[in-house]
Amino acid sequence: MAINSRQVQTQAQQQVQTLSPQQILAVKLLELPTVELEERIHSELLDNPALEEGKEPSEQVDDHEDDYTTDEDGEPTSGEYEEDLSLGDYRTEDDIPDYKLQENNRSKGETPEEIPFSDNVSFYETLKEQLDMQELTPEEKQLGEYLIGSLDDDGLLRKTTDALIDELAIYQGISTTPEQLEHVLSIIQDFDPAGIGARSLQECLLLQIKRKENSPLKQIEYDIISKCCDDFTKKNKDKILQKLNITEEQYNAAVAELTKLNPRPGSSMGETIGKNLQQIIPDFIVETEEDGTINLSLNNRNIPELRLSREFTEMLDEHTRNKANQSKESKNAMMFLKQKVDAAQGFINAVKQRQQTLLSTMQAIIDLQRPFFLDGDESSLRPMILKDVAERAKLDISTISRVSNSKYVQTNFGIYPLKFFFSDGYVTESGEELSVREIKQFLKECIAKENKDKPYTDDELADMLKEKGYPIARRTVAKYRQQLNIPVARLRR
Known part of the structure; x- marks a missing residue:
């Protein structure tokens, strides 16, 4: 049976609120x-x-x-x-x-003082100076400058060779081959600091190991990273000992040297340092007097x-x-x-x-x-959540969110982002309301005091929190642990 379809045009009136x-x-x-x-x-x-x-x-x-x-x-x-x-x-x-x-926001008689900004040579300029000292053709120099500009803040090259070739052709009008690109990249990988220009963490560590003086220990380090990198990052010591047929003493000596390597060589260069030293200008000044009076002013x-x-x-x-x-x-x-x-x-x-x-x-x-x-x-x-502040200030929640998103306050105890004061809460079995921040602090203390040879699992941490009166499930413990940048028990040994 054929189904007939037809289009019908109708008019509808609706009220829409728009911002002026x-x-x-x-x-x-x-x-x-x-x-x-x-x-x-x-x-x-x-x-x-x-x-x-x-x-x-x-x-x-x-x-x-x-x-x-x-x-x-x-x-x-x-x-x-x-x-x-x-x-x-x-x-x-x-x-x-x-x-x-x-x-x-200054007291009477106090004169303003200018805070100088740190003068850092940028990440790009430092590597370009080294590139200029190389004997390269004009085309190789162009490729080198583009590769340096493609490095991330860690100093690693996250883009694939094919992606770089396409970008060079589209944005720079440069036609090149994978072999030419690899050649220029190998030159950049010889620059200081060691490990710059690597395409992975494994390659970054291997580049640093290669610059060490030859020794039996250097070869063990190289073998651990080149042949057992996954096991090394997961701390599977027994598998590494079995694969490389080395003693535990040799393994411990090699690991002690490997932990001295820098997985983020770009972090030691000027531009990243400048980012880390970025000046924070508080938007509010909150001063607490000895008598308990709190003065608030805009900065x-x-x-x-x-x-x-x-x-x-x-x-x-x-x-x-x-x-x-x-x-x-x-x-x-x-x-x-x-x-x-x-x-x-x-x-x-x-x-x-x-x-x-x-x-x-x-x-x-x-x-x-x-x-x-x-x-x-x-x-x-x-x-405290956004709704609590909105109700007290008699403002919309979206307004509170905009205010707290990128603002800082200077107090007698330091400078804090406004987000610092917001946290969810839990109600204990006794009816007491606790901040998530307090629960995280207790979790951090438990992990700091644990036996490193036998660290607590998430289930054990959940049991400890319950004994303390915190009704936290195991998956919530895992979430808080990840937010605190604390690895799982196996990686804390």
Whole structure:
């Protein structure tokens, strides 16, 4: 039986909620950390002539306008911060934005100190200098530069030969063969540090062993890595002894030397060091006084004050008053002025809203984790999720997520990412609520005290946790162990 099909066109009405341009701008600014906000503001100052930095001579500055202070009960002791995000009639003679972005997190008399950035020669430049000292053809030099640029941060080459040949042909317009590529790669593998340019961990270790002076022990090391690499990484000593027909003393001596090799030769080079020394700029300053008072302020560093251009607003007023006698050019000019002034005021309001949201979120975290901010003890941290902060700050969960994603806070006990204060919780048999962080800390202590000849299995660790009153299953123990970067029992011997 044939089935007839036909297309039917219908109309349906539905309501869809979309974000306005102002809301999108506020969300984007909210996600930016302090350093990136500086760059965004300076970029906006360059793009929009209606936006200026500086303050009016008659403007009164309150040095504590961005501060939140709480007493021992966690209640704010300063006045409530009121904001007006309307884009109403802001073009008046008294138009001076009340939002301040000046730096105000230092004590009186204290001068700012510049922290110098470390000057490191990049990973690429270090290897390229060695490449320039080689006698190569122009084509080989091009291949060498591309191979160096293809190395990862560990100094290893993760791409296959075929993939590299395709990339060279597509992006560089260079046609080469696997043999030519292998030849240039072998030259790079002779560079310092030893192991650079290897395509696997095994090859990386073998390249380092080859540079050692000849000795019976060197040959054993080479045989272990070349013939028993999998067994070596899994610590299957008995299989290695049987395959290579060596004594346990020879094996132990070789392993002692192998553990001195660097599986990540690129980590000793400039660019990676620079990444490891990357400066963290806190977004919040939380200071705890001796009497238990906690002061919160935004770390606005060198962000300038923002205001509308008086010249632009005056020109817009003049065009508005003469609206009846305007030419087409004057109308276009008025439209341009209005767009720029509206954009400038919208940007000021978005930054203003960002400040209030950040302060509200951080204040809620302080209230929920007050014991930690008083004594700095990690065990004082209570279980806290995004929903808890959202309910206390009276904000949406997605907003809290954006704030906590890439922000840092400076406390009396160090600098922490906001994510540090969030953790799930468990309820013990006695009804006590425990933080996952506390459970992980106990797990770490158990493994640190174990007998290395007979380490605890995940089942044994789960039993120990249950005896302590933590209702944790074996698979949960395995998950926490992996999050702590602790290997399985067999690899901890």
